[in-house]
Amino acid sequence: MNEMVNGLTPLDEAQVAFFEENGYLLLRNACSGDLIDIYNQHMYNLAKNDIPNQPDSPEKATFSFRVFNPHLKDSFSMQMMKLPLIRGGLAQLMGDEGVGVQSMFFFKEPGSKGQAAHQDYEYIHHEPNTMIATSLAMEQIDEENGCLYVIPGSHKLGPLPHGKVKNLLEHADWTTETEGVDLSQEIPVFMEKGDILFFHCLLVHSSTRNKTKDRFRRSYVCHYIRHDSMVTKREDLKKKIPLY
Structure with missing residues (x-):
C-alpha cells in the first residue's frame, strides 16, 4: 500500500x-454537522446562479x-x-490508493423521482474493476424522502x-434498470446528516x-477507482483526481 496512506486506517477488520x-x-x-451546513449553503449558492428567481433559502429552492x-x-x-x-x-x-473520477451533488427536492435498481459499473466501465462510491448525507435520509x-x-x-425502467411513477425514465436479480431482496439504508x-x-x-x-x-456522491485502474468508455471521466 502507498506509504502516504499507511496512517489513514479509519476502518477496523x-x-x-x-x-x-x-x-x-x-x-x-463521519463528517461534522457544521461542515455539512456550510457545504449545503455553498452548493445552493452555486446552483442558484444557473436558475433565475430562486429564493434566498436552500430549504425553499426548486432544484x-x-x-x-x-x-x-x-x-x-x-x-x-x-476527505x-x-x-x-x-x-x-481497495488495497491501495484510490483516485476520484466523478462527483454528483443531488438536491432531490420534494416530489423528485428516484433511480431504478442498477449497478454503477453499467455507467462507468473501467478495468480492472475496483470502483467504489461514497454517498455523504447532507441531512436525514429515510424512506419518505427517497x-x-x-x-x-x-x-x-x-x-x-x-x-428499460419499469416503474415510472417512482423512477426517472432517463436511466436503466438491472435485470436478472430479485429486487424483493432490497433493504433501505437510513442515514443521518454526516453519515x-x-x-x-x-452492488445493486x-x-x-x-x-x-x-x-x-x-x-454528495463521489466515485473512485484504484489508482492503477482506468475508465474505458467515458472520455469525460478519464481524469484521475489524487486524494492527497
Whole structure:
C-alpha cells in the first residue's frame, strides 16, 4: 500500500469484512454537522446562479436536478471529495490508493423521482474493476424522502444486464434498470446528516421518489477507482483526481 496512506486506517477488520461480504458499509457521524451546513449553503449558492428567481433559502429552492462533477469547477467540492476518512477508507477497501473520477451533488427536492435498481459499473466501465462510491448525507435520509435501497451481497453476482425502467411513477425514465436479480431482496439504508455510505460498483441499489412536501434529500456522491485502474468508455471521466 502507498506509504502516504499507511496512517489513514479509519476502518477496523470487522468493517472491512462487512464490506467484502455485503458490498456496502455505512459509517455514522463521519463528517461534522457544521461542515455539512456550510457545504449545503455553498452548493445552493452555486446552483442558484444557473436558475433565475430562486429564493434566498436552500430549504425553499426548486432544484430537482443534480450538479454533475462539481469537483472540476469548485475547490470546496474538490476538498469534500478528498476527505481524509474517505481516502483512508478507500485505501483499506481497495488495497491501495484510490483516485476520484466523478462527483454528483443531488438536491432531490420534494416530489423528485428516484433511480431504478442498477449497478454503477453499467455507467462507468473501467478495468480492472475496483470502483467504489461514497454517498455523504447532507441531512436525514429515510424512506419518505427517497433513501437508497441495496441488495446485500449482490456485488458478487458480477455485471448484470440492464433494460428499460419499469416503474415510472417512482423512477426517472432517463436511466436503466438491472435485470436478472430479485429486487424483493432490497433493504433501505437510513442515514443521518454526516453519515457516509461506501458501496461497491456492482452492488445493486436504487432510490425512490421523494414523497415529502417539504424535505429535500441532498447528498454528495463521489466515485473512485484504484489508482492503477482506468475508465474505458467515458472520455469525460478519464481524469484521475489524487486524494492527497
